[in-house]
Amino acid sequence: MNQTADSIGHMDERYADQCRRSLREEQTTSLAETDGWAHVDKDRVHADWDALYSEIVVSLDGARPEDDRGRRSWKARHHGAGRGVAVAA
Secondary structure, eight states: OOTTBSSGGGBOHHHHHHHHHHHHHHHHHHHHHTTTTTTSOHHHHHHHHHHHHHHHHHHHTTOOGGGHHHHHHHHHHHHHHHTTOOOOO
């Protein structure tokens, strides 16, 4: 298990703050470099993420380490959605 958290509900607050700062910095840089993500169909991206996150929540209930292949697929779909590319279920 991650040394900084024994579960997502008990995440070390310093680690959570570091994640928030990193996300904010990455988004600021990305927005500046892409004219506010002008190339992205934001409505489609949000719809893709909503669908993906709903699937993840349902599928993680009772998940085991041997289920990792599915989680790698979700990660790839998440990053594809973030680029505004089609994501297949």
